[in-house]
Structures are given as structure tokens and as C-alpha cells.
Amino acid sequence: MADVLDLTNSHLRDLSTVEISPTLTALDLTANRLQTLDPRVVALTGLRALNLRQNIIADAAGVNECCCKGALEDLELRDNLLTEIPTLEGFSQLTRLEFSYNQIRSLAPLSSLTADPAASPPLLELFVAANKVTAIEALGGLSKLTVLELGSNRIRTIEGLGSQACLLELWLGRNRISKIENLGHMTALRRISLQSNRLESMCGIAACSSLVELYLSHNGIWSLDQQLTQLKALRVLDVSNNRISKVEHLQGLSQLEDLWLNDNQMPSLDGIEEALKDQVDSLTTIYLEHNPAAAALDYKQRLLALLPKLQQLDANVLPEREQI
Structure with missing residues (x-):
């Protein structure tokens, strides 16, 4: 298609040898x-x-001079050398922005997107993972966001999300967060990742009543919180690599399909039948390896007998159910 130009992996230092059609609608320079x-x-x-992924752009200020402000929907500057997000005032049609894997320290320049409320873009997806961002800010006017990726930054507090009632996915893994808070208005949220933070408790997660997937691995969580019982739509629960010593507070979670509890501190399987009674017909995957309980001689047999729909136990896919 003449209006689309894909120059991915062309080893170009500049575009002097490339013909640029004035009618282009999509340009990929990855x-x-x-x-x-x-x-x-x-x-x-x-x-x-416009895709500028994996280049060596250190200053993207020129983006604000683009003449496509009334047309551009997708801008990607992932994996460059940026230390700042460029001013984006006037880009009224943006639905997706990608700045991951740079050296960006602040989200403040994003406020330029909503400097003129009449020209605010309908931004749906924002990715600023793997940077040096310390705070969630400048998102007040971006009320249509459905996906926000801020993993692998230096964020300490969940804040600045008061306008994000439409969020479906919130990715905050690999930060420095110690508390689940300020999520009470996110009733539409389906997925949240807070893995590899500094959490010791799940308190606060009940506010996200529509959660389908919850990722809390690699924290310091001591127990499964009773608030879990309010997450009736939950299908995936990952609390691996924590300090949990007991399977509990899963009653009512009859849609739970994946349960990751490996690398915790459960001494035995005592009470496992009662703890998982509401998941007998739903669980297809369970990880309990690297707990003392997994050393029991009847470990596999007991779980297979308890969970007739199980397709994977720890790292082992079960092609056919054994005769119990």
C-alpha cells in the first residue's frame, strides 16, 4: 500500500536515500x-x-513540530535515549502513546496533551515502563485511559489516578510501592500488576471488585487477605514468592482458574480441601512447588484427587488425568 511505509531493521542513520510520499498515513522506522x-x-x-522504536533519539522535541497533529493516532518512541517526554500540545487524535525503555524521569510533560481541553486526545493506552519515573502525575485530563503501563520505574505511591475510572489494566510491577491505595473508583479494572514491589499486605485490593487477573508475586505479603472473597470475577491469582503460610480466604471465588502460590512458606497441605472447595470445578492450573508442603509423598495424588479439572500442576502439564 503506497500510504504505508515499513523500514523496519533497514540500518538507516538518516532517511536521505528514502523517498517519503506526502500521502503517507503510516510510517514504521523500528x-x-x-x-x-x-x-x-x-x-x-x-x-x-509513527513508529520510532529502537533508534537512538535523545531529544524528541521535534515531534511537536509535526504537521499531523490533527491526524496522528499512534506514536511510539519505545527504546530510545529520551530523558524527557516531548511536548504534545495539539495532538488531538492520539489513542496510543509508547515511551517505554528510555531514561524519562517525569510524566509532567503529558499535561501538554490537555493544555487545550477542546483539543484533548481520546488517549486509550499509555506505556512508560522501564524508565526512572518517581511519581504518577499529569494524567488528570486523560479520563479515557483503559491501559496504563508504568512498570519498572521508581514509583512509591499509587496516586494521581483520580480521573482514571475507565482503566481496565494497570501495570505497576517493579516499583517501590508499599501500600495498595487510591483505587476505590476503579470499578472497571480487570487486570492489575503490583509484582516486585514492597507490599506486606493485600489490604485495599477489595476496591477493585471487577478484577479478573491479580498479580502480586515477589513481595513480602504474609497472608491471603479476607478482602479476596470480594473479588468474585477473579480468574488468575498470582501470589508466588511471598511469605504466605496458609491457603485461605478463597471462598466464593468460583471462577478462579489459575492459582500461583509457589515459593511461599506453607508447611503442609492440611486444610487444602476446605480452602479450595469453591474451586473444585474451576481450577485448571495450580503452583505450590518450593513450599515445604510440596515435599509430601502424597502431594501430587492429593491435588489431582481434589481438583478434577486440573491441567497443570506446578511446571508439569498433565496431558491426561491419571486414574485416581
Whole structure:
């Protein structure tokens, strides 16, 4: 298609040898050696998707000079050398922004997107993972967000999300968060990741009553909280690599399919039948390896007898159920 140009992995240091059609609507420059935007790209008026992933751009200020502000929907600057998010005032059609894997320290420049409320974009997805961001901020006018990825940063507090009532996915793994808070308005949230943080408790998670997937691995959580019983739609619960000593508070979670409890501190399987009685017809995957309980001689046999729908036990896929 003449309106689409894909130059992925072309080893280009600049675009001097490339013909740029003025009618381009999509330009993919992934995995090149570009440091700046070509003036002909800046001049494009109908560009809807611009991908600059895996280049060596250290300063993206030129993006704000683009003539496609009224058309661009998808802008990707993942995996470059950026230390700042460029000013984006006037980009009224953006639905997706990607700045992951850079050296960005602040989200503050995102406020430029909503500087003119009449031209605020309908942004749905924002990715700023693996940077050096210390706080969640400047998202107040982006009330249509459905996906927010801020994993692998330096965030300590869940805050600044008061306008994000439409969020379906919130990814905050590998930060420095010690408390689950300020999520009470997120009744639409389906997935949340807080793995590899500094949590010692699940308290606060009940506010996300529509959760389908909950990822809390690699924290310091001591127990499964009673608040879990309020997450009736939960299908995936990952609390591996914590300090949990007992399976409990799963009553009513009859849709739970995946339960990850490996690498905890459960001494035995005592009470496992009662703890999982509401998951007998739903659980297809369970991980309990690297707990003292997994050393029991009847470990596998007992779980297979308890969970007739089980398809995977720890790392072992079960192609056919054994005769119990």
C-alpha cells in the first residue's frame, strides 16, 4: 500500500536515500539508527501512525513540530535515549502513546496533551515502563485511559489516578510501592500488576471488585487477605514468592482458574480441601512447588484427587488425568 511505509531493521542513520510520499498515513522506522526526525516526516499532514522504536533519539522535541497533529493516532518512541517526554500540545487524535525503555524521569510533560481541553486526545493506552519515573502525575485530563503501563520505574505511591475510572489494566510491577491505595473508583479494572514491589499486605485490593487477573508475586505479603472473597470475577491469582503460610480466604471465588502460590512458606497441605472447595470445578492450573508442603509423598495424588479439572500442576502439564 503506497500510504504505508515499513523500514523496519533497514540500518538507516538518516532517511536521505528514502523517498517519503506526502500521502503517507503510516510510517514504521523500528530498529534503525536515527537520531532526529527527517523534515519530510515532520511535514506529513495525514500521518496516523509513527513508529520510532529502537533508534537512538535523545531529544524528541521535534515531534511537536509535526504537521499531523490533527491526524496522528499512534506514536511510539519505545527504546530510545529520551530523558524527557516531548511536548504534545495539539495532538488531538492520539489513542496510543509508547515511551517505554528510555531514561524519562517525569510524566509532567503529558499535561501538554490537555493544555487545550477542546483539543484533548481520546488517549486509550499509555506505556512508560522501564524508565526512572518517581511519581504518577499529569494524567488528570486523560479520563479515557483503559491501559496504563508504568512498570519498572521508581514509583512509591499509587496516586494521581483520580480521573482514571475507565482503566481496565494497570501495570505497576517493579516499583517501590508499599501500600495498595487510591483505587476505590476503579470499578472497571480487570487486570492489575503490583509484582516486585514492597507490599506486606493485600489490604485495599477489595476496591477493585471487577478484577479478573491479580498479580502480586515477589513481595513480602504474609497472608491471603479476607478482602479476596470480594473479588468474585477473579480468574488468575498470582501470589508466588511471598511469605504466605496458609491457603485461605478463597471462598466464593468460583471462577478462579489459575492459582500461583509457589515459593511461599506453607508447611503442609492440611486444610487444602476446605480452602479450595469453591474451586473444585474451576481450577485448571495450580503452583505450590518450593513450599515445604510440596515435599509430601502424597502431594501430587492429593491435588489431582481434589481438583478434577486440573491441567497443570506446578511446571508439569498433565496431558491426561491419571486414574485416581
